[in-house]
Amino acid sequence: MERPSRLLLVSELRVRNSAYDVSLSRSLLTWKRRTSSPVYHPFRPSVCHSVSVSEIISVREEEEENGCKDDGSWKKINEREGKDCRQAFTVLHVERCPQHRWRCAEVSFTCPEAALCQRWVTGIREQLAAIASRPKQLLVYINPYSGKQHGKHIYEQKVAPLFALAGVTTHVIVTEHANYARDHLRTEAELKKFDGVVCVGGDGMFSEIIHGLIWRSQVDGGVDPNCADESLLPSSLRIGIIPAGSTDCICFATVGSNDPVTSALHIIVGDSQPMDVCSVHHNNTFLRYSVSLLGYGFYGDVLTDSERKRWMGPARYDLSGVKMFLTHHYYEGTVSYLPARGIMGTPRDASRCRSGCVICQHNGRLISKKAERYQMDEETDREGEGEWKTIRGKFLAINAASMSCACPRSPKGLSPAAHLADGTTDLILVRKCSRFDFLRHLLRHTSKDDQFDLNFVEVHRVRRFCFTPRHCQSDSDLDLRENGKHQIFGQICRNHPACGCAPAYSSWNCDGEILTHTAIDVRVHSNLIKLFARGIEEPTVFDDLTNPCAI
């Protein structure tokens, strides 16, 4: 909390006809109702309010009709039978609502004279202009076919008016086909003109944006994206997500709600949430980037099956889930992984990744120190990284969760203690077990019980891992054509359960996209991208201490 000496402006102003002591510091705008009686009343409702300057959206002058400006947009203020020629200004600011939602609220202050009103408006605007993290120019991509095809409407009705209020200018592109935004970012987009990229759509659209931006950063920086051992260069542009898809898990995990207005406000105030990205390679050929879930076996099969039922809409995931549970396929293969050493936190502790997460900050620093040492002495770090571990077996599911993967349908997520930016991913291995046991494991994702506390489930926090399916251990170059043959064979068997022949391969579900190879090499790149978000906020008992009126 700042001292009174740091106050920039202090005046007696009126709010809804009551007198308030209003003050502005570099961090807070505070208004406290004047009381006629100095006696303390414990049951009198709170008369002191404050808003963080960083959460002020804009300030607007309000004048009387016969004031100096008459452009029709000025609000008439009728006070004391119109005798007073007072002037007023309105502060638009973030207001917190239940379930992590934000709204734009406003409060109007009436000043005794025009000059004072001007001083306040200028003072607040100067503070807002000094916030360097706020975006001024944004490149916006809208997928008109996301979710219920409301992307354009959501942007125009809910988001664009807020950007206009905050003085954020935009260049809007409505995508014409799949991968339009990715290819535009890779080649054409004049990125230097922008402070960030906004995607209006679902997780698939977000994936397009990160693929375009990360690729562009590597090519501009002379890094070969096909080389699995190269450290990737972070992108300088932050990404904002306006949720408009049928799956908006990334938005939910980084903001705490799937609400376009909340996301727009996080973008306007210039929030920043770093995020790890996994690169997925096959034989030193780049396949895809992943930020949430890489799943082989159960989750791969559910996605493959649901893609054939697209016409059903979101209900296809439930149907395919039930079908794949009953099918109960397991897959043989070898998983090798590099455990994350010396870090804070484990996949089974009670910590949750929240706004300002200390685990992400601690581990992020540790990993960047290691990366610096690696650049100075490659050999030293290779030894320091620790030893690879190898597990062979039959698995119902192999999942790598780079975030909790919580969503409105599964509030706990696949790995509740996974972190957005700690430089690791949680590798979850579900070995072959009975249907009943697998159901117990699945049900624990929605209950209080620990889904990892079962003897056929293990979880490891790792920095890198490789998977090789059994039948391609000697020939790791299983290509798409070959894979396709097995898939077709597998498909015949699935459709004819009587033959009892299980398919040899599943597919990898990479953030909702099916990978073209099963033998993969996955590496976590710590803090590779930044979002216009702040993680999920958790109100604490100490929150009130930031309010000077509470002390």
Ligand SMILES: Nc1ncnc2c1ncn2[C@@H]1O[C@H](COP(=O)(O)OP(=O)(O)OP(=O)(O)O)[C@@H](O)[C@H]1O
């Ligand atoms: N103009 C377009 N026409 C067709 N497809 C597009 C277009 N723009 C983007 N796409 C693709 O649409 C896919 C789905 O988009 P998005 O994730 O925004 O919506 P969604 O409703 O959440 O998707 P899903 O139904 O797959 O969950 C993305 O993979 C993206 O590449």
